[in-house]
Amino acid sequence: MGKKRIVVIGGGAAGFFASIAAAERDRSLEVMILEHGRQPLAKVLASGGGRCNVTHACFDPKLLAGYYPRGGKELIGPFHRWQPRDTIEWFESRGVPLKAEPDGRVFPVTDQSGSIADCLLKAARDLRVQVRLQDPAIAVERTADGTAWRVFPSSGEPLVCDRVLLAPGGNPSGKAYAIAEKLGHTIEPLVPSLFTFKVPDRALGALAGISLPKALLTVDGTRLRSEGPLLITHWGFSGPAVLALSAWGARELHARDYRFSMRVNWLGGITRERLLPRLQNLRTTAARKTVLNAHPDELPKRLWEYLLQRCAIDTATQWGRLSNRTLETLCSGMTGMEFEVRGKSPFKEEFVTCGGVRLSEVDFRTMESKLHPGLLFAGEFLDIDGITGGFNFQAAWTTGWIASGQGR
Ligand SMILES: Cc1cc2nc3c(=O)[nH]c(=O)nc-3n(C[C@H](O)[C@H](O)[C@H](O)COP(=O)(O)OP(=O)(O)OC[C@H]3O[C@@H](n4cnc5c(N)ncnc54)[C@H](O)[C@@H]3O)c2cc1C
Incomplete structure (x- = not known):
């Protein structure tokens, strides 16, 4: 296979953040994002009424975890490694100043979600992350010798890679849950939240x-x-x-x-x-x-x-x-x-899916599947969701960052 490669399924908040962190950590790694839609980071752009409530000014991992009806307990450890302070620093160091409102919600100073999306797109471009739009993954399987993965995009030829990150978000009608189920993972029942x-x-x-x-x-x-x-x-x-x-x-x-x-x-x-x-x-x-x-x-x-x-x-x-x-x-x-x-x-501003990949099947130190080494998860695809206030994006940044290999 030559160069090491990770295929990221889903070009949303978690997928982009993980891809950027993975490419930054190992410059020789080939990172490819498969995105179903025409527009990468569509939810980031639509978020917070067009302002993107990017995180919440709560810097205590335990307190922060209390804002997640599902996944709070599992997120305490990950928040010790990547928390809102890190998110704020990450964007500010890339030229996107942020501001906290009195209720703790954090937005870009521009009040434009485009500032966040552009920053992520630029970082990905600079690191040569490949992004394939309108090309959903339809199946994922291990290679016969069990050492690598094969990802089947709708466009044709399977992609062989060392690691696969499933970050397709929380769309209950999406086909990605079937991919995880086929690999033996349990999907907690999907119901709306917010x-x-x-x-x-x-x-x-x-x-x-x-x-x-x-x-x-x-x-x-x-x-x-x-x-x-x-x-x-x-x-x-x-x-x-x-x-x-x-x-x-x-x-x-x-x-x-x-x-x-x-x-x-x-x-x-x-x-x-x-x-x-x-x-x-x-x-x-x-x-x-x-x-x-x-x-x-x-x-x-x-x-x-x-x-x-x-x-x-x-x-x-x-x-x-x-x-x-x-x-x-x-x-x-x-x-x-x-x-x-x-x-x-x-709620027109923000809604999320309750349910998703069962958390006990995931190692939160690495975001790796406990069933299959090399299979990773991040974002709302997991049975994690927060209340309004920037918590859902924070979960995507944190799990994405760890899934990039930074937790190792
Ligand atoms: C209108 C709206 C506003 C919101 N505002 C906020 C906010 O201000 N603050 C906040 O914290 N949270 C907000 N949220 C919630 C937040 O957007 C999500 O929790 C967050 O985007 C989850 O990130 P993710 O990367 O896991 O999923 P997503 O951002 O949904 O990204 C997943 C991506 O995967 C793609 N995909 C799906 N299936 C496949 C496949 N098979 N192959 C390839 N690609 C696939 C999807 O097209 C999508 O682009 C909002 C949600 C909505 C709907």
Whole structure:
């Protein structure tokens, strides 16, 4: 075969990052990327609403791992070797300055995902990484003597190589899962993650655009809970609290066919017991004001009106006239209003696949298959996914970097 060669299946974030690192580590290595699509790095370009949320400013491997509903435990070790600080340095040292927003999300200063994609393309070009577009891999097999691999691209002639990296992303309808399965790997069931909730409630939909900085969401009959910013939309609920709940509950909510009862505490973690004295106090201090006009500061007036209606309280009633029982009803509505979720809609900014190659079949020190030496995995193809905030790309950079041979 002459020169050593690695074939990378998938020209996305993980595939490019791994290819660049592999070529950098061993300049004599021949690196070839097979990409199914017409456009390399298509998701990088589409990501973060066109801004590419490239990583998250969380530099503690253990804390960072906590943002991954699947794969967190396995990623702790890899994060000790390649973490957001390394990602930031990597791009900045190649002329792409990055900035962290107050919530920790990291973007290129240009606010253009093209800056990230161009940087990766240039690095790959400089290192003579070969990229074959519109040429998906359709099968992978070991050579008869077991010392090398044969990758079959759709364009024809098989490619013989020493190592194969499977980094075809998390497309559930993609054919790449069959490649891994044929090699004996198990694919954990594929279900969507990072979606928003549909709630058929016209009055709620009329409040579209209202956001709360901190709400607490819980799903009845489960232990699922999520606290964070909540956004009311025309179709129901969105915002970081919902997206995180969709990620942590990806499997459970799928099993319920996305039909479940959810409770919203509009005030975040405030309990009924702490809220009731506040409302009792309001009954005394604002006794002559209508309930509509004197409302807790945290809640926008239109939302407050909705809450009163849901609690069957006439908005013209004076605070002083509210009975203890009504106060308790209001308190329950504010800390645990029930909504019937009836379906999901994809979050247009970012969505990922929960499920993929079973993690126990992969050695995270090298990203090598435990079944076949020389077969490597990286990115969303694995049963790894994070919540929104740059965590999914970070998993792709980290696993890609290690799969390049840097972990050896
Ligand atoms: C709209 C959108 C926005 C997002 N925004 C963000 C964000 O801002 N921050 C963040 O952290 N995450 C974001 N994500 C998630 C993130 O894009 C993915 O987790 C990440 O791209 C995974 O990288 P990957 O290399 O594993 O897969 P991908 O980037 O999906 O790349 C895989 C590549 O493999 C190719 N391929 C598939 N099958 C084959 C085959 N058989 N042969 C050859 N090639 C094949 C595909 O065409 C694709 O180009 C977003 C996702 C979406 C959909």
